[in-house]
Amino acid sequence: xxxxxxxxLWAVPLGLVLxxxxxxxxxxxxxxxxxxxxxxxxxxxxQGTPGFSAPDSAGNWKGLDVxxxxxxxxxxxxxxxxxxxxxxQFSQVFPALNSGDIDLxxxxxxxxxxxxxxxxxxxxxVTYFSGQTFMVPKALNVTKPQQLNGATICVLGGTGTQxxxxxxxxxxxxxxxxxxxxxxxxxYQAYEQGRCDAVTTEPPILASRxxxxxxxxxxxxxxxxxxxxxxxxxxxxxxxxxxxxVKVVLWGLVALEEEGITQANAAELRKTATKPEVRxxxxxEGELGKGIxxxxxxxxxxxxxVGNYGEIYDRNVGPxxxxxxxxxxxxxxxxxxxxxxxxxx
Amino acid sequence: xxxxxxxxxxxxxxxKAATVFVVVLASVAxxxxxxxxxxxxxxxxxxxxxFEVSDTLIRFSSTDANARxxxxxxxxxxxxxxxxxxxxxxxxxxxxxxxxxxxxxLVEMTRAFVDIIRGVPLLLQIVALYFSxxxxxxxxxxxxxMDCLLLTNRGLYLPMLTISGIECPALAGFRVDGGFRISIxxxxxxxxxxxxxxxxxxxILRGAILAVPNxxxxxxxxxxxxPIRTFFLVILPQALVASIPPAxxxxxxxxxxxxxxxxxxxxxxxxxxxxxxTITGRAFEMMAIxxxxxxxxNYSVNTGLTLFHQRLLKRYG
Numbered sequence: 001x002x003x004x005x006x007x008x009l010w011a012v013p014l015g016l017v018l019x020x021x022x023x024x025x026x027x028x029x030x031x032x033x034x035x036x037x038x039x040x041x042x043x044x045x046x047q048g049t050p051g052f053s054a055p056d057s058a059g060n061w062k063g064l065d066v067x068x069x070x071x072x073x074x075x076x077x078x079x080x081x082x083x084x085x086x087x088x089q090f091s092q093v094f095p096a097l098n099s100g101d102i103d104l105x106x107x108x109x110x111x112x113x114x115x116x117x118x119x120x121x122x123x124x125x126v127t128y129f130s131g132q133t134f135m136v137p138k139a140l141n142v143t144k145p146q147q148l149n150g151a152t153i154c155v156l157g158g159t160g161t162q163x164x165x166x167x168x169x170x171x172x173x174x175x176x177x178x179x180x181x182x183x184x185x186x187x188y189q190a191y192e193q194g195r196c197d198a199v200t201t202e203p204p205i206l207a208s209r210x211x212x213x214x215x216x217x218x219x220x221x222x223x224x225x226x227x228x229x230x231x232x233x234x235x236x237x238x239x240x241x242x243x244x245x246v247k248v249v250l251w252g253l254v255a256l257e258e259e260g261i262t263q264a265n266a267a268e269l270r271k272t273a274t275k276p277e278v279r280x281x282x283x284x285e286g287e288l289g290k291g292i293x294x295x296x297x298x299x300x301x302x303x304x305x306v307g308n309y310g311e312i313y314d315r316n317v318g319p320x321x322x323x324x325x326x327x328x329x330x331x332x333x334x335x336x337x338x339x340x341x342x343x344x345x
Numbered sequence: 346x347x348x349x350x351x352x353x354x355x356x357x358x359x360x361k362a363a364t365v366f367v368v369v370l371a372s373v374a375x376x377x378x379x380x381x382x383x384x385x386x387x388x389x390x391x392x393x394x395x396f397e398v399s400d401t402l403i404r405f406s407s408t409d410a411n412a413r414x415x416x417x418x419x420x421x422x423x424x425x426x427x428x429x430x431x432x433x434x435x436x437x438x439x440x441x442x443x444x445x446x447x448x449x450x451l452v453e454m455t456r457a458f459v460d461i462i463r464g465v466p467l468l469l470q471i472v473a474l475y476f477s478x479x480x481x482x483x484x485x486x487x488x489x490x491m492d493c494l495l496l497t498n499r500g501l502y503l504p505m506l507t508i509s510g511i512e513c514p515a516l517a518g519f520r521v522d523g524g525f526r527i528s529i530x531x532x533x534x535x536x537x538x539x540x541x542x543x544x545x546x547x548x549i550l551r552g553a554i555l556a557v558p559n560x561x562x563x564x565x566x567x568x569x570x571x572p573i574r575t576f577f578l579v580i581l582p583q584a585l586v587a588s589i590p591p592a593x594x595x596x597x598x599x600x601x602x603x604x605x606x607x608x609x610x611x612x613x614x615x616x617x618x619x620x621x622x623t624i625t626g627r628a629f630e631m632m633a634i635x636x637x638x639x640x641x642x643n644y645s646v647n648t649g650l651t652l653f654h655q656r657l658l659k660r661y662g
Contacts, residue, residue, distance in 0.1 A: 091619035095628045119626040152499060155397075157612075158620030163395045166407045177499075178397040181610040182619060190610065193479040194498050195529075 031242035043069035044102035064316040105234040110160040125250030129329040130202040131225030149174040154196035211322035255341040256308035266303035418614035426600035429538035436543030462544035471537035475609040478529040530611035553584035589654040
């Protein structure tokens with residue numbers, strides 16, 4: 001036993017050196033080159049957040065975040081199946097991105113200045129705007145965050161959500177007992193069993209989780225938000241080509257909706273479009289995106305195979321889904337929301 | 346560390362001590378080089394943590410430094426590990442005695458219990474224990490046991506001894522005031538770890554007792570000792586001494602396995618380190634700190650038990 005202990009010790013310096021070698025990204029080859037050579041995008045999704053990223057009964061990943069990755073695959077390969085879904089716990093996502101195990105994170109991680117600037121991450125765009133609030137059992141007779149003084153609150157460890165929760169109670173001079181979890185599934189199970197009085201995160205995620213509760217009707221998602229949050233995919237800092245590619249696809253999805261281009265009419269418009277902006281978007285004029293290696297007509301393919309942002313939203317989280325989320329801040333700018341794309345020229 | 350181990354005879358040969366020394370030196374040199382090179386940085390240790398920890402034994406709030414959170418995590422490992430180790434010894438003694446009674450149904454049941462505990466992964470046992478504790482009533486509808494003990498799904502509230510007498514936990518609004526609270530996460534972890542270790546310890550102890558030569562029984566009888574006295578005065582001391590070396594690895598396992606607490610939301614060192622990693626992005630530094638911390642804890646446990654064994658050998662061996 002002692003002999004073994006001592007022998008294993010050699011692993012310590014060896015591990016140090018190997019660990020460093022693995023965590024320092026290889027200089028050669030960009031993310032885009034790597035994706036092209038394996039013909040597959042490695043998309044880091046959640047462990048199952050219905051509406052955003054969750055496998056359906058047949059094991060196929062479905063959701064808003066999932067369709068963003070599919071749109072990327074269509075833009076690059078004209079085939080939305082060219083995605084390798086990598087399901088990760090929150091604490092694993094940043095190490096996985098840094099080590100190159102995944103090309104992008106697409107699982108509802110909040111944008112903060114610190115993450116963008118100090119942590120070597122880039123947020124190429126926005127998939128939804130939100131804020132943070134609480135879900136409580138209706139039996140608790142609590143409807144506003146201000147009534148939660150002294151409560152036990154379930155929260156995911158190390159998240160921006162945890163920091164916001166903390167800021168809120170500090171600002172109000174309230175006390176709370178945190179019940180910090182590492183695993184999302186376990187946290188919501190524990191909440192359902194009454195381990196905490198409230199659970200906190202953004203309303204879309206709460207709605208998503210509530211939709212699979214045993215008695216969704218027994219739980220209230222508070223209307224009042226305690227923060228503003230911006231959510232979108234995350235890529236590693238320092239690879240402009242890949243970041244631009246993700247960025248232009250996100251813009252493209254919004255621009256498609258702005259111009260009323262849908263899955264249904266895209267094929268027709270590809271032949272008949274006369275408006276210059278639409279012709280440029282669909283690849284009938286100009287070569288937008290060629291600079292980062294996208295082929296002519298990539299956005300038209302995205303429109304045909306995935307659809308525009310509004311369609312993706314409505315299909316996965318909109319009013320007619322179990323999540324039933326209104327567009328709100330996520331409507332187009334011309335409808336009073338915050339979604340906007342620069343002109344395609 | 347190495348100087349001390351060189352003097353302790355057969356368990357620490359000079360060669361092994363030198364190996365440990367060289368490895369530690371090489372690791373430190375590698376770390377220093379990486380730090381100096383700017384690849385690693387430890388400034389995050391003094392930065393404000395910005396997260397809360399559910400279970401801490403030292404006062405910790407989100408405005409404290411990350412280093413304090415790490416200290417709280419290490420303390421949690423030491424306390425949960427020690428608590429579980431002591432409980433494991435108690436359970437193991439009970440299991441061993443039941444096993445040695447020779448009463449057929451008792452022996453069979455104990456054997457089955459030990460086999461099941463040893464055969465099912467510890468992680469599953471801890472998660473199962475956690476879900477059973479989650480099924481306890483919430484504080485608002487919990488009925489106090491003997492007026493002074495509240496078993497709820499928020500935690501086990503025990504009476505606490507204060508200067509003015511015994512203080513009983515009582516419900517106050519959202520929470521319970523007074524008394525001493527052990528969270529259900531910690532309870533499940535300590536219980537799971539101790540029962541699991543006890544199953545292994547009882548087998549080690551039983552083997553050691555059976556391994557004491559029969560001649561010892563005969564000799565004691567020849568001296569006029571009754572069987573019970575023979576067992577406790579002659580057999581058990583020898584068996585205990587013999588079972589310490591194999592038991593050492595079980596105890597080391599208890600401390601290492603505290604990291605399974607992460608699966609049930611216990612704020613052990615691993616969870617705290619994950620929080621720090623996701624907030625600061627300092628994954629490599631944190632993993633190194635966690636490794637070093639666990640190594641120091643385990644090395645201390647090993648060394649302590651080895652020294653204890655040496656002393657017993659000198660006395661009885």
